[in-house]
Amino acid sequence: MSAEAALREAICGFAKSLFERGLTSGASGNISARLPDGGLLVTPTGSSFRDLDPARLSRFDAAGTLVEGDRPTKEMALHGAFYETRPGRTGAVVHLHSTHSVALSLLPETDPENALPPLTAYAVMKLGKVKLLPYFRPGDPAMGDAVRGLAGKRSAVLLANHGPVVAGKDLEAAVYAMEELEETARLALLLRGCNPRLLTGAQIADVVTTFDVEWKD
Incomplete structure (x- = not known):
């Protein structure tokens, strides 16, 4: 199997897994x-993660021209901004409408500069700081501009009233980081009003240093 064929199968396999576990629904993501x-x-665009066809994935050449497959997602500007601003560090981008992450984006107390509270070391390791971006209409090219405005400092963002977006070094890393984001958002909602014990500044610094985590303002 060629590298391209294997990647096509992997995209569809991960997508189906995300759908079956309820991390996205309908034709979202x-x-x-x-x-x-x-x-x-x-x-x-308009496809469900439940039953993607590897042969119908949109295929772009290195110049960014659609050369094969169905019409791509309307969020291409969003994806493209991560590849543009994080060259060499972005091999895949995943965008979902996962319930707990969306819910977190709606709460007025969510910190725009660090949307996920530091509840676990793994959230810090896999995501760094997650920026909460304002609401944009789905497909609005301004989402790409907002990501470019971060100058490559964040690998994950939360779009207000919309959902999370994660860039990873490869497909597997991006999916795993997305799963960590959704699980941490779920924990944050479960613990609302409970005054949970967060990681201390020293503990966060230890994780950031040990695992070479991007933790930039």
């Missing part, structure tokens, strides 16, 4: 992944 030749494979 989108995934992109970098090919060895510099092109991209992208999930098509």
